Amino acid sequence: MMLGQVEPLVLPKVEWSLLAPELILIGGALLLLVAGTFRRDKAMAAASCVFTVAVAVAALVASWGLWLDVTDGDAGARLAVADAVVVDGYGIFFTVAICCAVALGALLAFGYLRQERLESPSFLVLMMLSASGGILMAKANDLILIFLGLEILSIALYVLAGYHQRQERSREAAIKYFVLGSFSSAFFLYGVALTYGATGSTNLGFIAEFLATQTVTGGVLMGGFAFLLVGLGFKVAAVPFHMWTPDVYQGAPTPVTGFMAAAAKAAGFAALLRIFFSAFGTERLDWQPIVWVLAVLSMVVGSVLAVVQTDVKRMLAYSSISHAGYVLIGLQAANDRGIAGSLFYLLAYTFLILGSFAVVALVAREGDSRTDLTSFRGLARDRPGLAFAFAVFLLAQAGAPFTTGFLAKFYVISAAVEARSYAIAIIAMLAAVVATFFYLRIIVVMYMAQDQTMAGVSPEGEGGGVATAVATRVQIPVAAGIAIGIALAFTIVAGLLPQPFIDFARHATLLRL
């Protein structure tokens, strides 16, 4: 065979500028990885933390440029890289949320890494890589690309979960997360295969067009829905795919837990919402009931099981499960308000959960081990500012007024009511009441349990708890303080003046094909 006869490989045209945020994060990660081999000392640790924040901010600026391009310009939302990537407001919204998680996570990691003597830039490198995978998931227009993004996100997170190698529970969390995560990835891949079998493509736009014009009978497509839901349901920690969450959240280093809860959940939902709204939108009568069940189970199981926890990290893990249920309400409603509500919820949640885990990381102190309820005893007297911030985060998660948490719940529930799903709206509100109980329990311990044992708090910390709290006062590194301050400011300001953020979520529309 002559060499000249071989057909040249056709490479798709790559519009690099449209991928700027991911490229900035990956480039930053590689740069930091190389730089990290030259110097390893305290100055380098601080510099790499600042560098990561700068990279995240640069990615934010890049996505701001894209946002202007997509919303104002003549070009508008469009497809790129041979239709595999879609550049629309929706993808940019998640890019922003994930970049914020990176910035806050890096600030949080600084104090933690120094305290645990784990100073090495690889932590931040992994975080940036993981984030780039999450962004890819949000912008992908092809099931294969979503899978790629999912793997980039997950593999970095598996390593991060086990980052504290000296701690057994950190290693255990990593193994658990890895084994179950691989399973769920396999499920997802199987779902991709079945969907391909039913529709003849992995491209979301093609699938949507195919389903709009053809009637698909038989169980193959339903199987595809189911397996895709299992795979992504695992990532977003929806019941009944939540089993790993409490153990991994508890065992992983606290900054990792915060980042995982914010970024992995946002990325998982980005893919989930896009697949089901835009590709399977016409088949909503088939998947709405399944999502209904998942949402109700997540809210109820998450809230009820959180009540019996005595470890704050575990409690927040269960609460994050119930939050997944609330975001699913927006998907279940399957209307424009629903998707905007889910987006707003996830943005609000990113700041809330990172803020919460930031406080937990500080209270856990050296060894990252003091996360049981009694460690929070008397925090209001010891560190009033920290206790106040935590109280705001918890109340916001419970849905207290004038915070983002309230508006987030209000948004998704109003979407459900608009779609006439009254039952799920009422269940959501009642689950919120149950959830309020355990958020208040933490607040009670911080503010009121200085001289009294409260029902449900184990009495072993009685007396001793106060003494130890005083003995090793909670230290607040500047970086973590800034992170908590930003999260607090966002929670209150966006709670009081939500219009710009609601507009952001509303205009972050999916490019429908």
Add this chain to the structure above:
Amino acid sequence: MSDSLPILTLLVVIPALGAAIVACLPGGNERLLKMVGATVATVVLALSVALMFDFDADLAGFQFVSEHVWVRSFGISWKLGVDGISLFLVVLTGVLFPLAIVGPAVHKDVKGYVAWMLLLESGCIGVFLALDLFQFFLFWELVLVPMYFLIGGWGYDRRIYATLKFFLYTMVGSALMLVGILTLVFLHERATGVLTFDVITLAEEQSLASSTARWLFLAFAASFAIKVPIFPVHTWLPDAHTEAPTGGSVILAGVMLKLGTYGFLRFGLYLFPEAAVDLAPVFLTLGTIGIIYGAIVAAMQRDLKRLVAYSSVAHLGFIVLGTFGLSQQGLEGGVLQMVNHGLSTGALFFLVGMIYERRHTRLIAELGGLQKVAPVFAGVFMVVMLSSIGLPGLNGFVGEFLILIGSFVTRRWWAVVATAGVILAAIYLLWAYQRVFHGVPEGENATFPEMTMRERAVMAPLVVLIVLLGVYPRPVLERIAPSVRELVTHVEEHSDYRQPAVAAGGAGR
């Protein structure tokens, strides 16, 4: 009317700002903190009194309305307005808060106490003035948080249990109400194409099916009934009121119970007139049961504070009776009685708090003969108690009498049974007075200190108002009447209910 000054917005914002200022002050200087708190609360009082004088008594609709778009995409506005029904509740709030901040001794963390109190005041006034359902719900939820901390932080022995119970009960009600609000709003959007949370628009341009309206009314009513509280969802009240610190009990009984009865008037009757008329017998019955049950249980209490708490269940039953009696007089009496109950029960909680400060017990059996050693104290207690019983010449009589004659015309048998409650109130309060103040003081009771000047200063405004409203309630009723008349007309226009001509007179003509 001054158009330039957004007086209603100031009434809501000033206490919240005050709370923020107090939170930023150093915690050590207790006098300074109380001074700042009292100053802010007094400014609010002055504004509310100015509002009362500026208020046009002949107008029935909302006055001083200030409206600003808040969240455009949801049709949510910052909309405040005051009418005859809410006016005196705002003034009552203005009167009770400075007293609750200055009056009781605060044993720890004065800064937190004052800050939460001011935030609470902002929330309460917000509920009374809000004319946007979203905003109303925000304030409705907002009042929970400071009260939760006040009971949990400064309360008595079983405070944690009481505060959680209070919070969770109210949250369950709110949960149903929010779904009700959203359903109402979206049904309205579907019918008219306009997405709005504006109460007036939703009430006046409504086209709900009767059965839908009934469900929505029940969703709202669940929340209000828990807040009032109406039998059988009253069980949080005795715990919360008893375990709360004195200031908290005063505000809880004086202002926060009115949020529920006010909700029935402003949102229950106004938004769902037909459903309210249809379901009135249910609420009348529950209200009457509350009157009798509250009185009997109060009589059985050994704890003085618990006795006062249960008396609230009975008194609020009267207000429910007046509200659902749906007659001009009954509703006027109901609104007036909200103010009266706030004054007299607020004063009673102050007095019980003073007794506890002196004797460190609230058990009736351990007290006795206090009249001999503290005659002024006993005298003040006597006046307040008689006002609570409803003795002619004091404020309680005017309200209860109007409620009873009003509902007698429209709902005769409920009124007849409820009248027994007046007698029962005399029994449990007089009996308690007798056991606590009569007889020969023994042991520690013999050295029971007389009222201090500060305590007299706290009680004086309340006693003056109690007597004033009893002797000359006309200026108040005059302002209440037009708004009540319009509400009754609104109900008549939107249902087949017609109030008998004899009941339409009203007292405020």
